[in-house]
Amino acid sequence: MAALAKSITPPPPTWTGAAFCKWQGVSCDPAGKVTSINLSSKSLSGTIPPEINQLSALRSLSLQRNHFSGPLPPLSNMPTLEQVYLDENAFDSIPANFLSGLTSLQSFSINNNTNLPPWNIPTTLQDSTSLTSFLASKANIIGQIPDIFNSLPNFQILRLSYNNMTGTLPVSFARSGIQTLWLNSQGTGFFGGIYLLGTMTALQSVWLQSNKFTGPIPDLSGCTELSDLQLRDNSLTGVIPDSLTKLPKLQTVALQNNKFQGPMPSFSTGVQVNLGNQNNFCLSTPGPCDPQVTALLEAAGAMNYPMALAETWDGNNACQQWTFITCDKGSVTIVNFAKQNWTGVISPAYANLTNLKSLLLNDNSLVGTIPRSLTSLTQLQILDLTNNNISGKVPEFSSSVTVKLTGNLLIGKDIPLSPPPGMGTSSSGSGGSDGGGASSSTSPWVIIVPVVLLVIVFSVLGFFAYKRYLKRQNEKYRSFSSKKTTGFNIDPFKDEQKSPGASSDEKGSNGKGSNDYHIYDGGNVIIPIEVLQVATDSFSEDNILGRGGFGIVYKGQLHDGTEIAVKRMESSLISDKGLHEFKAEIEVLTKVRHRSLVALHGFCENGNERLLVYEYMPKGCLGQHLFHWKEMGIPPLNWNQRVTVALDVARGVEYLHSLAQQSFIHRDLKPSNILLGDDLRAKVSDFGLVRSAPDGNYSVETRLAGTFGYLAPEYAATGRVTTKVDVYAFGVVLMEIITGRKALDDSLPDEKSHLVTWFRRLLYDKEAVIADLDPVLRSAMDEDSFKSIWKVAELSGHCTARESYQRPDMSHAVNVLSTLVEQWKPAPDDEDSFGQELDMSLPEALQRWKANEDTSSTMSFNTNHSSSNMKPPL
Numbered sequence: 001m002a003a004l005a006k007s008i009t010p011p012p013p014t015w016t017g018a019a020f021c022k023w024q025g026v027s028c029d030p031a032g033k034v035t036s037i038n039l040s041s042k043s044l045s046g047t048i049p050p051e052i053n054q055l056s057a058l059r060s061l062s063l064q065r066n067h068f069s070g071p072l073p074p075l076s077n078m079p080t081l082e083q084v085y086l087d088e089n090a091f092d093s094i095p096a097n098f099l100s101g102l103t104s105l106q107s108f109s110i111n112n113n114t115n116l117p118p119w120n121i122p123t124t125l126q127d128s129t130s131l132t133s134f135l136a137s138k139a140n141i142i143g144q145i146p147d148i149f150n151s152l153p154n155f156q157i158l159r160l161s162y163n164n165m166t167g168t169l170p171v172s173f174a175r176s177g178i179q180t181l182w183l184n185s186q187g188t189g190f191f192g193g194i195y196l197l198g199t200m201t202a203l204q205s206v207w208l209q210s211n212k213f214t215g216p217i218p219d220l221s222g223c224t225e226l227s228d229l230q231l232r233d234n235s236l237t238g239v240i241p242d243s244l245t246k247l248p249k250l251q252t253v254a255l256q257n258n259k260f261q262g263p264m265p266s267f268s269t270g271v272q273v274n275l276g277n278q279n280n281f282c283l284s285t286p287g288p289c290d291p292q293v294t295a296l297l298e299a300a301g302a303m304n305y306p307m308a309l310a311e312t313w314d315g316n317n318a319c320q321q322w323t324f325i326t327c328d329k330g331s332v333t334i335v336n337f338a339k340q341n342w343t344g345v346i347s348p349a350y351a352n353l354t355n356l357k358s359l360l361l362n363d364n365s366l367v368g369t370i371p372r373s374l375t376s377l378t379q380l381q382i383l384d385l386t387n388n389n390i391s392g393k394v395p396e397f398s399s400s401v402t403v404k405l406t407g408n409l410l411i412g413k414d415i416p417l418s419p420p421p422g423m424g425t426s427s428s429g430s431g432g433s434d435g436g437g438a439s440s441s442t443s444p445w446v447i448i449v450p451v452v453l454l455v456i457v458f459s460v461l462g463f464f465a466y467k468r469y470l471k472r473q474n475e476k477y478r479s480f481s482s483k484k485t486t487g488f489n490i491d492p493f494k495d496e497q498k499s500p501g502a503s504s505d506e507k508g509s510n511g512k513g514s515n516d517y518h519i520y521d522g523g524n525v526i527i528p529i530e531v532l533q534v535a536t537d538s539f540s541e542d543n544i545l546g547r548g549g550f551g552i553v554y555k556g557q558l559h560d561g562t563e564i565a566v567k568r569m570e571s572s573l574i575s576d577k578g579l580h581e582f583k584a585e586i587e588v589l590t591k592v593r594h595r596s597l598v599a600l601h602g603f604c605e606n607g608n609e610r611l612l613v614y615e616y617m618p619k620g621c622l623g624q625h626l627f628h629w630k631e632m633g634i635p636p637l638n639w640n641q642r643v644t645v646a647l648d649v650a651r652g653v654e655y656l657h658s659l660a661q662q663s664f665i666h667r668d669l670k671p672s673n674i675l676l677g678d679d680l681r682a683k684v685s686d687f688g689l690v691r692s693a694p695d696g697n698y699s700v701e702t703r704l705a706g707t708f709g710y711l712a713p714e715y716a717a718t719g720r721v722t723t724k725v726d727v728y729a730f731g732v733v734l735m736e737i738i739t740g741r742k743a744l745d746d747s748l749p750d751e752k753s754h755l756v757t758w759f760r761r762l763l764y765d766k767e768a769v770i771a772d773l774d775p776v777l778r779s780a781m782d783e784d785s786f787k788s789i790w791k792v793a794e795l796s797g798h799c800t801a802r803e804s805y806q807r808p809d810m811s812h813a814v815n816v817l818s819t820l821v822e823q824w825k826p827a828p829d830d831e832d833s834f835g836q837e838l839d840m841s842l843p844e845a846l847q848r849w850k851a852n853e854d855t856s857s858t859m860s861f862n863t864n865h866s867s868s869n870m871k872p873p874l
Contacts, residue, residue, distance in 0.1 A: 001020040001023075001026070001034065001055075002018075002020075003049040003051040003052075004037075004048070004049055004051070004052060005020075005023075006049075007046045007047050007048065007049045008039075008044050008045075008046045009044065009045045009046040010044070012024055012025065012039070012042065012044075020034065021034070025037060025038040025039050026038075029057055031057075033055070033056065033057035034055045034057060034058055035057050035058060035059045035060070035080075036058070036059060036060040036061075036062075037055075037058070037060070037061050037062065037063075038060070038062040039062065039063055039066065040062045040063065040064045040065055040066075040085065041064070041065040041066070042066055043066065043067070044066040044067065044068065045066065045067040045068060045069065046068060046069075046070075047068065047069060047070035047071070048063070048068060048070070048071070048072075048073040050071075050074045050095075052073050052074065053073070053074050053075060053076065053077065053078055055078070056078075056080065057080055058078060058080060058081055059080050059081060059082045059083065059104075060081075060082060060083040060084075061073065061075075061081065061083065061084050061085070061086075062083070062085045063085065063086050063089065064085040064086060064087040064088055064089070064109070065087065065088045065089075066088070066089055067089065067090055068086075068089040068090065068091060069089070069090045069091060069092055069115070070091065070092065070093065071091065071092075071093040071094065071095050072086065072091045072093070072094050072095060072098060072110075072116075073086070073095075074095040074097075074098070075098065075099060075102060076095070076096075076097040076098065076099070076100045076101050076102075077097075077100065077101035077102075078101070078102060079101065079102070079103050079104055080104055081102050081104060081105055082104050082105060082106045082107070082130075083106060083107045084105070084107070084108045084109065084110075085107075085109045086109065086110045086113065087109050087110060087111040087112055087113070087135070088111065088112040088113075089112075089113055090113070090115045091113050091115060091116055092115040092116060092117070093116070093117065094116065094117065094119050097124070098119075098122060099122050099124060099125055099128075100122065100124035100127070101124070101127065102125075102127070102128050103127055103128065103129070103130075104128075104130055105128035105130065105131055106128075106130050106131060106132050106133075106154075107131075107132060107133045108131070108133070108134050108135070108136075109133070109134075109135040109136075110135065110136045110139050111135050111136065111137045111138060111139065111159070112137070112138045112139070113138070113139050113140070114138055114139075114140060115140075116139055116140045117140065118140055118141075118142040118164065119140065119141060119142065120141065120142060120143040120144075120146075121134075121136070121141060121143070121145065121146055122146075123146045123148055125146070125148060126146070126148035126151040126152065127151075128152070129151060129152060129153070129154075130154060131152050131154065131155055132154050132155055132156045132157065133155075133156060133157035133158075134155075134157070134158055134159070135157065135159040136159065136160055136163070137159050137160060137161040137162050137163070137182065138161070138162045138163070139163060140163065140164070141160060141163040141164070141165055142163070142164045142165060142166075142188075143165060143166070143167070144165065144166060144167030144168075144170075145158075145160070145165065145167065145169070145170050145183075146170065147170035147171055147172045148170075148172060149170060149172035149173055149176050149178075150172040152176075153177070154177070155176060155177060155178060156177060156178060156179045156180065156202070157178070157179060157180040158178060158180065158181055158182070158183075159180065159182040160182065160183050161182045161183065161184045161185055161207065162184075162185045162186075163186055163187070164186060164187035164188050165183070165186050165188065165190065166186065166188040166189060166190060166191070167190060167191070167192075168190065168191060168192035168193075169190070169192065169193075169194065169196050171196070173196045173199075173200060174196050174199045174200070175199045175200070175201075176200055176202075177202045178200055178202060178203065179202050179203060179204045179205070179225070180204060180205045181200070181203065181205070181206050181207070181208075182205070182206075182207040183207065183208055183211065184207040184208060184209045184210050184211070184230060185209065185210040185211075186210070186211055189210075189211045189212040189815075190208070190211040190212065190213060191211070191212040191213060191214065192213065192214065192215075193213070193214060193215035193216075193304070194208065194213050194215065194217065194218065194231075194236070195215070195218045196218075197217075197218055197220065197223070198218035198219050198220055198222065198223070199222070200223065201222040201223055201224070201225075202225060203223050203225065203226050204225050204226060204227055204228070204249075205226075205227065205228040206226065206228065206229050206230065206231075207228075207230040208230065208231055208234065209230045209231060209232045209233050209234070209254065210232070210233040210234075210819070211233075211234055212234065212235060212815060213231075213234040213235065213236055214234070214235045214236065214237065214307065215236065215237060215238065215304050215305060216236065216237060216238025216239065216241075216301065216304070216305050217231070217236065217238065217240060217241055217244060218241070219241055219243045220241065220243045220244050220247060221243035221246070221247075223247065224247065224248055224249065225249060226247050226249065226250060227249045227250060227251045227252070228251060228252050228253075229244070229250065229252070229253045229254070230252075230253075230254045231253075231254065231255055231258065232254040232255060232256045232257050232258070232274065232276070233256070233257040233258075233819055234257070234258055235258065235259060235307060235815075236255075236258040236259065236260065237258070237259045237260065237261065237304075237305035237306070237307060237309075237310035238260065238261060238262070238297075238300075238301060238304075238305035238310070239260070239261060239262030239263070239297055239301065239305075240255070240260055240262065240263075240265040242265075244265065245265050245266060245267050245268070246268075250267070250268070250271050251270070251271060251272065252271070252272045252273075253267065253271060253272070253273050253274070254273075254274045255273075255274065255275050255276070255279065256274050256275060256276020256277075256278060256279070257276055257278050257818070257819065258276075258278065258279055259278070259279060259280060259307065259310035259311055260279040260280070260281065260310075261279070261280050261281065261282070261297055261300075261305070261310060261313060262281065262282060262289060262293075262294075262297050263281065263282060263283065263286060263287060263288060263289055264281040264282075264283055264284065264285060264286045264287070265286065266286035280310065280311075280313060280314040280315075282315060282316040283316055289316055290316045290317065290318070291352060292318045292319075292331070292332050292352075292353060293316055293317070293318050294349075294352070295349045295350065295352035295353050296313070296318055296322075296325070296332070296335075296349075296353070297313075298347055298349035298352075299335070299347040299349050299350055300313075301347070302344050302345050302346065302347035302349075303337075303342045303343065303344035303345075303347075303364075303366070304342075304343065304344055306340065306342050308323065308340070308659065309323065309324070318332055319331075319332065324336050324337055328355070331353075331354075331355035332353045332355065332356060333355055333356060333357045333358070333379075334356075334357060334358040334360070335350070335353070335356065335358070335359050335360065336358070336360040337360060337361050337364065338360040338361065338362045338363055338364075338384065339362070339363040339364075339661065340363075340364055341363075341364060341365060342364045342365065342366070343364070343365045343366070343367075344366060344367075345366060345367060345368035346361065346366055346368060346369075346370060346371055346374075346385075346390070347371070348371035348373040348374075350371070350373075350374060350377070351371070351373035351374055351376050351377060353377070354377070354378075354379070355379050356377050356379060356380055357379050357380060357381045357382070358380075358381060358382040358384075359374070359380065359382070359383050359384070360382070360384045361383075361384065361385055361388065362384040362385060362386035362387055362388070362404065363386065363387045363388075364387075364388055365388065365389060366385070366388040366389065366390060367388070367389045367390065367391065368390065368391065368392070369390065369391060369392030369393070370383075370385070370390060370392070370394055370395055371395075372395040374395065374397075375395050375396065375397050375398070378398075380397070380398075380401050381400065381401060381402065382401070382402050382404070383397070383401060383402070383403045383404070384404040385403070385404060385405055385408060386404045386405065386406045386407050386408075387406070387407035387408075388407070388408055389408065389409075389410060390405070390408040390410065390411060391408075391410035391411065391412075391413050392410075392411070392412070392413070393412065394411060394412075526602065526603070526604065527601075527602040527603065527604045527611075527613055528604065529604055529606040529609075529611070531558070532556065532566055532604060532611060532613065534559075535556030535557055535558050535564060535566070536554040536555070536556040536566055539552075539554055539566075539568065540554075543555045543556065545565060545620075546621075551567065551568050551569045552567075552568050553565055553566065553567045553568070554566045554568060555616060556613075556616075563616035563618070564601060564613050564614065564615070564616050565613070565614045565615070565616045565617065566611055566612070566613050566614075567611065567612040567613075567614065568609065568610075568611050569582060569609060569610040569611070582610050582612070582688070585600065585612055585686075585687045585688050585690075586600065586603055586612070588664055588687040588690045591660065591661065591662055592655065592656065592660045592662075592664070594651070594652055594655040594659075594660075595651075595683075596648045596649065596651045596652030596655065596682065596683055596684060597652045597655065597656070597683055597684050597685075598614050598615060598617065598675055598683045598684065598685040599614065599615045600612060600613070600614055601613045601614060601615060614685070617675035617676060617677055617683060617685075618677065618678050619675075619676035619677060619678060619680060620675070620676060621671060621672045621673070621674060621675055621676070622645060622671040622672075622674040622675075622676060622682065622733075622737075623670075623671035623672045623674075625637050625676065626671060626736055626737065626740055626774075627671075627740070627742060636774075636776040637680070637776075638776075638777075638780065639777050639780070639781075639785050639788065639789065640821075641680050642737045642738075642777075643737075643788060643792060643817060643820050643821055644680070644681070644682075644821050645674070645676070645680070645681075645682040645737070646733070646734060646737055646792065646817055647814065647817040647818060647820075647821045648681055648682035648683065649669070649674055649682050649684055649730065649733065650730065650810055650813040650814045650817055651814055652682075652683065652684040653666060653669065653684060653726050653730060653810045654809075654810035654811050654813070654814050656684075656690075656693075656726075657693060657723045657726065657809070657810050658723075658809070658810070658811065662692065663692070663693035663723070664687075664690045664691065664692060664693055665690065665691050665692075665693050665721055665722070665723055665725060665726055666684065666687065666689070666690055666726050666729075667689040667690060667691060667705055667706050667721065667725065667726070668686060668688075668689045668705070668706050668707060668710075668729075669684070669710065669726055669729035669730055669733065670707050670709075670710050670729065670732075670733065670743070671733060671736060673685050673686040674733070689705045689706060691721060693722070693723050706725075706729075707743075708743075708744060709732065709742070709743030709744035709754070709755070709756075710728070710729040710732050710733075710743055711725070711728075711729075712724065712725040712728035712729070712804065713728075713802055714803075714804050715728075722804060723809070723810070724804035724805075724807045725804075726810070727799050727807045727808065727809070727810060727813070728799060728800055728804075728807060730799055730810070730813065731756075731795070731796045731797070731798070731799025731800035731807075732755065732756055732796075732800060734792055734793075734795060734796035734799065735755050735756065735759045735793075735796045735800070736755065737792070738759075738769075738773060738774065738777070738789060738792060738793055738796065739755070739759065739772060739773065739774055740773075740774030740775070740776065740777075741755055741774075742755065743755045743756070756800050759772075759793075759796070759797075760797055760800065762793075763793060763794065763797045766790060769789075769790065769793055770786065773789065777789065788820045791816065791820065792816075792817070792820070795813060795816050795817070798812075799813065
């Protein structure tokens, strides 16, 4: 006690003399041994000496709300210690064996000690079998929650908010007595499902917001004491279970910024509910969804509601742009979930899609049996279950149904399924058992016996966007070949071949005939040169949008008013390099389609000319709005617009890297390749330098390409690329968005000319960042907007880390930015078909041109064709 008194500044006024049992805040037992020290809220500083663990009878230590620094008290091997309160101090190191041997510990609190170095919760805490509460918010804890709660039968309160923890919820949470669970606002973020909550029936307050949790909300009907549920700002999916809305003591619930689907939930009067506007409920008011929507959501639920479906299945009509779904006259006829690596079981709910013709579930990791209810589908023609882990007896289908089962080694064998703890029954599950599939009490996430653990469960999300509305046009327009015009689909990895049917008339001035290329499924429209000549007013100078290494880009307008952008390769630029880039753009944009990628409408070869036809982006490129807005007389982008653009770009690149069926590296991400629409939403363009992404952590060697200032160091040095080169370039773009400065600016002093080198030095000083913000942003900045700016600045620093392994994936960038932006929902006329056949104007325009080419005076080749509404924009 003398050592403790000596180390405290200032010492408490009564702490003098040897009679320490009479000191203020000190209690002793009859034998004169110290049992309690209470110095809370005394404005004390100094350190806690190591001798404190010699107080063999100490039961309570209260040092909270002071200014103590140095090491935490060495609290190991104090068998009588029951209560420890160290909150709101400035401790800066952790002694060895911290919290070990505390066999009587009941309450421990260390909130708001932000000077501590990163540390893990020790597993030795499991020896404290009487522990009831552990409070450590804002204590710089990293790592995972140790799986020790089976050893803590009396545990009730766990608060770990505002740390840098990660991992999944520990299995020992299941059926525990935890009442308060606060894990919110982690720097790294917890992930995985929250199904364990369904078994934690003592829960009263749950704060899981601002993490990376995925999957659905489990059945919470057993959590009758729950009053406060905070799940906002995660990646949760699925249908809100009715059990949540009926909890008797629920007072507050926050579900915004997730991807929930199905009916909008209806809570009791008096419950404070925040649903936000980012969820994809089928209706804007409570009420049942369309039967087809309900059936598809139940099918998705049997596969744990994949994020790829949650992001794009919006509204109450499954036939309006729902990915993987094809309809005919308002009825779902094809469900194509092939090659998605999804887990789960086959839902009996597919049987409610009465006009279903094709059910393609091949090349996933589905388990369980084939529901007998599928035999009731009278229109079914194909059931493809190839390469899954389906077991059990195959139901008897009609002879008209082709059932594909290759690669299911357990067919005919009865394999029991067991759900993880806490999954239980959910009202949003697979729709009940019919004897052939998973029962209504079977979880969408299933664990099968060890014999089937050969399944490697990945959550690889992917979807392949087909341009079906263009598919039928290839043959329709081959009649134009007699006019020296040929179109083609391109495989850039296949050698050029002279078309067997090419006549001398079909050859350009370079003596080469048209090329015969592999035709891809979902290929683009072959557009006659005459259509493009008319649309661009014979490639008028007035319609030039820009010039680049490829050639000239023209604005065009088709007969029906559809606006297009035509990229025209100049004759002098036809080279191996130019041809490869031309082919690469078609190769990539034939295989991918996403609302944040500029869409390719079609292409044309006309002698020695090559032309690509894109959707028109009327507001030009991001570079114009960041660097040239004054000269162009346009308003600058405000911060909300800029961060929204950043999110759009991140989503587009994330799709290229990890969500498309084949992964790609862009290699030339920069503001001039980021185009803006009328609503200032961004799309990534220019795919001439794209390379296929290597698998895993491997890199691929390639010829150096791209733009200086945006090249990742390892790429510039070695020529080897991974997806992290795009992450680096994205970080540079973020810095440009924040500062309004170009990546390289020779007009500035050397120490400032390279944006990345200069800006990364500022990231240690918020005041320096404020001083060097784009003046447009600084003039309108408030506290909230700077918090957002600073978060993006930190992200830019992470993305531009020198070592590629230190950079995050683009999915992390999406997660960070999406918390700052209300998510964009496409307008009803958005052209992202994602595999749906839409009524698109471009093919219609071509049909009209063909029908009227001999009679229509408005489509003549007159150079005086009206261009009054075709002036290039910005």
